[in-house]
Amino acid sequence: MTLPHPVLLADIGGTYARFSVLPEPGGRPGPIRKVPTAGFPGPVDAIRAYVDRQDAVRPRSAFLAVAGRITPGITRLTNAPWRFDPGGIGEAFGLEAVRLVNDYVPLAAAVTVLDPDDPAELARIGPAVEGVGPRFVLGPGTGLGAAVLIPAGDRLLIQTTEAGHIGFGPCEPDDKMPWSALMAAEGRLTAETLLSGPGLVRLVRALAATRGAAVGWSSPPEVLEGARSDPVARDAVHQFARLLGRFAGDMALVFSATGGVFLAGGIAPRIVDVLRGEPFSQAFEDKAPFREAMLALPRAVILHPEPAIDGLAALLADEDRFLFPAQDWRA
Known part of the structure; x- marks a missing residue:
């Protein structure tokens, strides 16, 4: 599944969540916003705080790297109470597609571009x-x-x-x-x-x-x-x-x-x-x-201060090169 641009990129761990937008194929991720995971009850609230900013680029899809075991249906963070429903996230923001991966997928990809x-x-x-x-x-x-x-x-x-x-x-x-x-x-x-x-x-x-x-x-x-x-x-x-x-x-x-x-x-x-x-x-x-x-x-x-965000961009820039486990949702 190809994710349409602009793509919301997220690196979500048990302590912090980081968000950026990749505006176009082959481009560079935009400015990264880092927020404490404990500051929000779940991913929808944190994403909304990011995409509702006045200067935000509205994404058409989302590529989310989360610190948890990716499973069919609901994925949970291992060390925080957040739960991820790709369909629910997509519908909440009118996205065309959502992809969930473990947070070490983009970190592994990042070593190819560092x-x-x-x-x-x-x-x-x-x-x-x-x-x-x-x-x-x-x-x-x-x-x-x-x-x-x-x-x-x-x-x-x-x-x-x-x-x-x-x-x-x-x-x-x-x-x-x-x-x-x-x-x-x-x-x-x-x-x-x-x-x-x-x-x-x-x-x-x-x-x-x-x-x-x-x-x-x-x-x-x-x-x-x-x-x-x-x-x-x-x-x-x-x-x-x-x-x-x-x-x-x-x-x-x-x-x-x-x-x-x-x-x-x-x-x-x-x-x-x-x-x-x-x-x-x-x-x-x-x-x-x-x-x-x-x-x-x-x-x-x-x-590198934010390797996972660059790793997500690397995965999108050369999709045919990488094979990795993911959970996909399309509208």
Whole structure:
């Protein structure tokens, strides 16, 4: 299904929703408006606040990337109470078509248009990105999103995953992690339990409790700021990087990501220097009997401020090139 222009573009996560309009085929997205997801009861209200602005271009269709599992009928955000009914959204705004995709579909597409030589777009934390072979995108933020971009002849297949919800736990005899305390507090541990913004807070609070230190952190920015001077917060960030490296390396093995591993989301861009250090790299590469292969895998952090919006535009600019799961509605 071809989406008629102008197209409303949206990147909707558990914390923020971002909106733009692509006015014409091959064009550039217009100015991006970012609003807190919690500021609206649902997507229709947030979209209405955007399209009813005096200077807004009225869209004919919508391409919505949402942080949730795309299912027939109603799609729900994983970490916020919003519900998405493509037909209801289309009818509310008189649209001709609506497409829903997981938010990591455009992030995977974005790695095809980001400039690997521009440090404002990609920060190297390992070997240089060459773009050969499958590319894996992983993003700790409100949750833990993941997708893989797989070459298939002249086309590119984007496979979204629920990798963030697989079980997660210790794999070294003594890694100085409070696993028992975390399991007692959280029950089943998943990768997202720790490798996310809320996960970073869980981690620092568990470390503080086991050391008898004051537990004074309630948000990821507080932990990251505290890591400048507080030894517990600093250790939590380094443990976070180590666990992220371990998980990213495991996923690189699963998907044979010889084209590289790309870290997105709200946390990785703020800890690039830590991710260039030993905790991340050693855990990423320590995959016997494939250590030599892991040493060669490209690694980068996506620094581009709004990669998903550019990824949505890239998908529309070259529709025949990409294959990806989506839910479509047409009037």
